[in-house]
Amino acid sequence: MSSKRHSTAPPPPKPPTQFSSTSSLIIADAASLIGTHLISLSSNTIIHPRTKLISTYAPITVGSNCILSERATIGLQSEPSEGLSQGVVIADYVVVEVGARVEAKSVGEGCIIEVNSKIGKGAVLGKHCKIGPMCVVAENEELADYTVVYGNGMQRVDRSGVEHLKFKMIARQVDVLRKLIPGNLPKFINRT
Amino acid sequence: MANFTPYTYFQCPCADSVLPTRNISSDSPSAASGTSDQDERTFDPRAPRSNYSLYPLEHLLYCEDCHQIRCPRCVLDEIVTHYCPNCLFEVPNSIVKSEGTRCTRSCFQCPICIAPLSVSAVEPQPEGHGVADTAHVGQYVLNCAYCLWSSKDIGVYFDKPNAISAQLARIKNGGGQVITPRDRRKDREGRTREASMGPSLDDDGVQEDDGPKLDPNEVLDPEGQFSNLKSFYQSQIAEASPTSALGFTGGDYGYGSPGALSRIMGIYTGGTFADKKVKSKKANFREARDALEGLQIVDLASDADAIKKLQENRWQGTTSLEQRAEQLSEAPFVSDLRPLAYVLRTKRSKRCKTCRHILSKPESKVQTTRFRIRLVALNYIPAITIRPLQPLAPTQRSLLTPRKAVQFLLTFKNPLFENVKVSIATPAHTPGRFKSKVTVLCPQFEVGANTDAWEEALREGGKGAGGEKRRTKAEAHEGQNQAEAGQVWEQGRNWVSVVVEVIPPSIRMDAPDFVKTEEHKNDEGPLREDEDVVEIPAFVRVEWEADAAQDDDTGNLASMREKDGREKRELAYWCVLGLGRIARE
Ligand SMILES: [Zn+2]
Ligand SMILES: [Zn+2]
Ligand SMILES: [Zn+2]
Ligand SMILES: [Zn+2]
Numbered sequence: 001m002s003s004k005r006h007s008t009a010p011p012p013p014k015p016p017t018q019f020s021s022t023s024s025l026i027i028a029d030a031a032s033l034i035g036t037h038l039i040s041l042s043s044n045t046i047i048h049p050r051t052k053l054i055s056t057y058a059p060i061t062v063g064s065n066c067i068l069s070e071r072a073t074i075g076l077q078s079e080p081s082e083g084l085s086q087g088v089v090i091a092d093y094v095v096v097e098v099g100a101r102v103e104a105k106s107v108g109e110g111c112i113i114e115v116n117s118k119i120g121k122g123a124v125l126g127k128h129c130k131i132g133p134m135c136v137v138a139e140n141e142e143l144a145d146y147t148v149v150y151g152n153g154m155q156r157v158d159r160s161g162v163e164h165l166k167f168k169m170i171a172r173q174v175d176v177l178r179k180l181i182p183g184n185l186p187k188f189i190n191r192t
Numbered sequence: 193m194a195n196f197t198p199y200t201y202f203q204c205p206c207a208d209s210v211l212p213t214r215n216i217s218s219d220s221p222s223a224a225s226g227t228s229d230q231d232e233r234t235f236d237p238r239a240p241r242s243n244y245s246l247y248p249l250e251h252l253l254y255c256e257d258c259h260q261i262r263c264p265r266c267v268l269d270e271i272v273t274h275y276c277p278n279c280l281f282e283v284p285n286s287i288v289k290s291e292g293t294r295c296t297r298s299c300f301q302c303p304i305c306i307a308p309l310s311v312s313a314v315e316p317q318p319e320g321h322g323v324a325d326t327a328h329v330g331q332y333v334l335n336c337a338y339c340l341w342s343s344k345d346i347g348v349y350f351d352k353p354n355a356i357s358a359q360l361a362r363i364k365n366g367g368g369q370v371i372t373p374r375d376r377r378k379d380r381e382g383r384t385r386e387a388s389m390g391p392s393l394d395d396d397g398v399q400e401d402d403g404p405k406l407d408p409n410e411v412l413d414p415e416g417q418f419s420n421l422k423s424f425y426q427s428q429i430a431e432a433s434p435t436s437a438l439g440f441t442g443g444d445y446g447y448g449s450p451g452a453l454s455r456i457m458g459i460y461t462g463g464t465f466a467d468k469k470v471k472s473k474k475a476n477f478r479e480a481r482d483a484l485e486g487l488q489i490v491d492l493a494s495d496a497d498a499i500k501k502l503q504e505n506r507w508q509g510t511t512s513l514e515q516r517a518e519q520l521s522e523a524p525f526v527s528d529l530r531p532l533a534y535v536l537r538t539k540r541s542k543r544c545k546t547c548r549h550i551l552s553k554p555e556s557k558v559q560t561t562r563f564r565i566r567l568v569a570l571n572y573i574p575a576i577t578i579r580p581l582q583p584l585a586p587t588q589r590s591l592l593t594p595r596k597a598v599q600f601l602l603t604f605k606n607p608l609f610e611n612v613k614v615s616i617a618t619p620a621h622t623p624g625r626f627k628s629k630v631t632v633l634c635p636q637f638e639v640g641a642n643t644d645a646w647e648e649a650l651r652e653g654g655k656g657a658g659g660e661k662r663r664t665k666a667e668a669h670e671g672q673n674q675a676e677a678g679q680v681w682e683q684g685r686n687w688v689s690v691v692v693e694v695i696p697p698s699i700r701m702d703a704p705d706f707v708k709t710e711e712h713k714n715d716e717g718p719l720r721e722d723e724d725v726v727e728i729p730a731f732v733r734v735e736w737e738a739d740a741a742q743d744d745d746t747g748n749l750a751s752m753r754e755k756d757g758r759e760k761r762e763l764a765y766w767c768v769l770g771l772g773r774i775a776r777e
Contacts, residue, residue, distance in 0.1 A: 018608055049266065057313070130340060132339070148339050148340050150305055150338060150339040151339070154305070154339075156339060156341070156508065157283060157508055158339075158340040158341070160335075160340060160342050160344055162346065
């Protein structure tokens with residue numbers, strides 16, 4: 001590893017950002033947004049401290065009412081292949097849990113990506129999917145709506161029909177987190 | 193494969209008392225005849241039987257009365273308590289006998305992923321999300337937080353959030369009512385009464401209050417079928433033999449009784465047991481006629497249904513082998529799955545098989561993990577740890593180079609409060625097709641008592657005193673070839689390290705004949721699993737002096753009484769030292 005940290009080195013350039021609302025969006029001071037492509041975030045989304053959004057290779061788009069947890073890494077980590085130029089697109093009401101790594105092409109509405117799971121580059125998650133803790137979605141894999149990935153790569157389709165309840169739960173969780181996490185939005189504003 | 197952790201296994205002496213070990217893979221007749229003098233025989237860790245007598249030290253117990261190691265094979269288990277691993281409630285023996293070994297409260301496992309299920313309310317749905325759902329407002333379901341399965345998926349809803357087990361027993365998948373055994377009995381009694389009184393009563397409708405009327409063409413679940421069949425054949429036996437030899441009336445005369453068993457034996461062994469009277473009565477038996485008597489006719493339409501279901505639900509709708517194995521009855525489709533009640537666990541005490549003394553007894557309360565009695569071998573016999581004498585660089589491969597001498601440190605740690613004398617004996621060459629040359633540089637030594645570490649430190653007042661012999665890193669490096677014969681390498685308060693030198697063999701199958709061992713010439717088969725591991729059988733003898741026990745006449749060891757209440761103790765056993773894997777050339 002040649003990338004030694006020097007405290008004297010200038011801070012990396014801020015990535016260009018685009019926020020749909022500046023009042024309801026919370027980005028913790030210790031979150032890190034790095035890269036050169038556009039990062040756009042929508043209203044009511046919560047970004048925990050130490051969440052990493054990396055737009056070095058491609059842009060990142062996150063919908064409203066999303067929760068991105070600590071040490072989660074969002075964004076491509078290598079040069080995008082063909083058809084991935086729009087980067088990572090995350091829809092509304094998506095929860096990305098602690099330590100998860102998301103390089104998906106798109107994550108559908110209401111998905112839950114559990115602790116330390118990995119979503120490979122170019123994967124497409126349908127609506128209301130749940131990726132269990134430590135589970136892996138392969139590169140370019142496509143999951144239909146309501147797929148649950150659990151255990152040792154097992155899958156099932158969940159038709160319990162409680163999506164609206166989950167939306168309510170997430171909205172409530174967002175309300176609580178907004179009070180708990182002090183945001184520092186101005187630090188990240190960089191209109192180009 | 194790349195990583196090998198050295199190990200030590202101890203042989204429980206109970207293996208000797210059963211049968212001599214014999215290498216089955218080498219079917220030479222000399223192997224059987226050579227076992228006449230058991231004490232002289234070298235223990236072969238690779239003999240198939242050895243698998244059943246070798247244990248890590250942590251798995252062994254020690255009987256203080258027999259002065260002997262005890263392994264899981266030579267102890268008796270006794271159940272102290274049954275308890276549910278989920279709710280930690282103790283289940284009394286009487287309940288276990290009547291209700292079976294599953295939790296009868298509200299503890300269930302997910303039939304899909306075995307995670308614990310929790311009870312949750314089906315919330316009211318104001319937005320009209322479906323007519324079917326609104327019917328279940330205010331009801332409860334079991335759901336899995338891990339894979340999101342819920343009892344909704346099989347159409348099972350509960351009225352109350354408690355006593356789920358009892359509620360589930362009455363609900364079929366899909367929501368139908370299960371006919372309980374009580375209802376079935378009622379119905380049967382009704383029918384027998386009806387039969388005895390004649391069918392004329394039918395018109396008066398007297399039997400209306402007898403509960404649900406059962407359909408003779410009903411499709412039974414396995415429990416229902418079993419209970420119907422059982423009662424049918426019981427009544428048949430009762431009719432066939434109105435009074436048994438002992439004068440009981442037929443009702444209690446099941447297949448469990450000795451008379452019935454001998455009759456069944458008679459049927460199979462050609463009539464020596466069967467008396468002719470019973471034989472003639474056997475002819476009166478008739479078989480079940482309908483579902484009420486437990487007869488289920490295979491319905492060809494059900495196959496067609498299954499195929500249709502398969503086409504509709506595809507792979508996702510079928511269950512896996514593991515899921516099916518957990519179910520109590522056949523469940524080919526996801527819709528057939530039932531929540532799994534938790535299987536009870538037990539706390540057990542262990543007794544010595546020879547003298548019946550208790551070796552291990554847990555606290556009977558479920559929540560505590562303490563033991564009242566726990567005589568583990570770890571507290572009685574020296575533990576042996578193995579490490580290479582020359583520490584490996586992290587990049588270096590841990591494989592042993594053939595034909596190159598390598599030295600290992602064996603560290604003996606004494607758990608006793610007395611000094612012990614240890615002697616180790618190993619064969620010069622390990623048994624098997626590929627023979628390693630083994631030399632223990634110091635086969636006899638004394639290990640200090642396990643006294644209080646602080647006391648020792650205060651009394652000796654400093655490092656280096658009291659026979660403490662520790663080598664610094666530099667010393668160890670310089671002295672790597674200076675391990676002297678007859679000298680211990682390092683020693684401390686209650687431990688001693690000695691050096692063992694091994695010359696691993698080449699494990700080439702195509703080696704020229706003159707390097708091959710006798711066994712290898714006889715058996716040219718390919719390399720077997722773990723045949724490339726250097727395993728050294730070692731006979732360890734431990735001697736110490738202990739306070740004389742009160743009643744020691746049963747001890748099978750040479751314990752000779754000496755003056756002033758001290759007596760000599762001796763313990764001897766085989767161990768296996770797994771040192772490393774030999775590199776392939
Ligand atoms: Zn044993
Ligand atoms: Zn329980
Ligand atoms: Zn589950
Ligand atoms: Zn005993």
